[in-house]
Amino acid sequence: MEYIKKTAKGITKHALEVIDKIEEEIVSQMIDIIVNSESVFVVGTGRSELIGKMFAMRLMHLGFTVYVVGDVTTPAIKGSDCLIAISGSGETKTVTLAAETAKEVNAKVIGITGNSESTLKGSLDVVVNMKSKTKKPWKYYTSNVLRGLYDDLTPMGTLFEDSTHLFLDGLIAEFMAVLGKKEIDLKKRHAIIEK
Numbered sequence: 001m002e003y004i005k006k007t008a009k010g011i012t013k014h015a016l017e018v019i020d021k022i023e024e025e026i027v028s029q030m031i032d033i034i035v036n037s038e039s040v041f042v043v044g045t046g047r048s049e050l051i052g053k054m055f056a057m058r059l060m061h062l063g064f065t066v067y068v069v070g071d072v073t074t075p076a077i078k079g080s081d082c083l084i085a086i087s088g089s090g091e092t093k094t095v096t097l098a099a100e101t102a103k104e105v106n107a108k109v110i111g112i113t114g115n116s117e118s119t120l121k122g123s124l125d126v127v128v129n130m131k132s133k134t135k136k137p138w139k140y141y142t143s144n145v146l147r148g149l150y151d152d153l154t155p156m157g158t159l160f161e162d163s164t165h166l167f168l169d170g171l172i173a174e175f176m177a178v179l180g181k182k183e184i185d186l187k188k189r190h191a192i193i194e195k
Helices: 002-020 024-035 047-061 093-104 158-179 183-187
Strands: 040-043 066-068 082-087 108-113 126-129
Touching: 002 158, 024 082, 024 108, 024 126, 024 158, 040 047, 040 093, 047 066, 047 082, 047 158, 047 183, 082 093, 093 108, 108 158
Parallel strands: 040 066, 040 082, 082 108, 108 126
Antiparallel strands: none
């Protein structure tokens, strides 16, 4: 339990520090783009994809038309849509390619990345800088809380992914406030056919 408690505490503290540095204007732009898009597309790879799918699910619960890139039922993206691209390094090929493709059709692209000077940045309308250790820790910021022993206990992109997850769950709460939605409204759209 020692490692669980200390690491969970450190991850949470780090995530709050990172989220606190995101400018309100960036969040406002993100909300504006999503609200004014016909459909929202989400792309990520590995654990970032899982975080993106969790966000996509909650957007669907809020009433948005949302797709995850790579699902067989995902249609073509159009200029009236937006793409949310999640990549800690900003260099993930599938994510950068999706962002470039979205820009080619004039869709808005929001990027969540730990590297705001990456290849991904070239395709972004809005950059959410989730400044955390990613897969290349020597290149990116690591919280003082998790240096040394605990740095190894948050391997590769853990800090980026956990910070992104908390940020996006917070963004859902922001949407609920903006749209005047309550939990009961989201429950109406929750899947009733489940395994």
